[in-house]
Amino acid sequence: MPDNLLSFTNDSLTKLDHSIHDKIEGSLIDNFIHELQNHLTKLQSSYLLNSMSQHTILTFAKYDGNFAVCFDYNDKKIYYMPQKNIVGSKPEPGEVLKWHSPGKFYVDYTGIPAEENKIDSYLQECSIAT
Numbered sequence: 001m002p003d004n005l006l007s008f009t010n011d012s013l014t015k016l017d018h019s020i021h022d023k024i025e026g027s028l029i030d031n032f033i034h035e036l037q038n039h040l041t042k043l044q045s046s047y048l049l050n051s052m053s054q055h056t057i058l059t060f061a062k063y064d065g066n067f068a069v070c071f072d073y074n075d076k077k078i079y080y081m082p083q084k085n086i087v088g089s090k091p092e093p094g095e096v097l098k099w100h101s102p103g104k105f106y107v108d109y110t111g112i113p114a115e116e117n118k119i120d121s122y123l124q125e126c127s128i129a130t
Contacts, residue, residue, distance in 0.1 A: 048079065055099065057108070060092070060096075060097055071122060077129040078126045078128045087105065096108045
């Protein structure tokens with residue numbers, strides 16, 4: 001799905017949410033809009049993985065549904081990677097993921113892992129890549 005369509009859809013949902021939020025706050029529709037926004041943001045982030053260079057290194061933080069939450073601490077960006085895009089063994093928190101092919105990564109056991117107890121603070125310093 002093209003990134004500009006994802007951006008347009010997510011922006012449109014945000015405008016809709018802002019215009020009617022006070023009237024529907026806490027309702028099933030409000031919850032649906034927020035879940036859809038959350039999912040579209042993850043898709044936008046995962047779409048960016050296809051254009052990363054072969055020198056890209058990410059740190060795995062945790063799983064969120066069908067996504068692996070990863071971050072690039074140097075760029076302060078968080079990426080949502082579909083778990084199916086992880087080649088080989090599944091990572092543990094703090095392990096390094098290295099570029100394998102466009103959009104796909106593998107656990108690089110030669111990389112220096114992040115300390116697991118610091119991952120949450122690292123994530124707080126980052127923003128979601130969109």
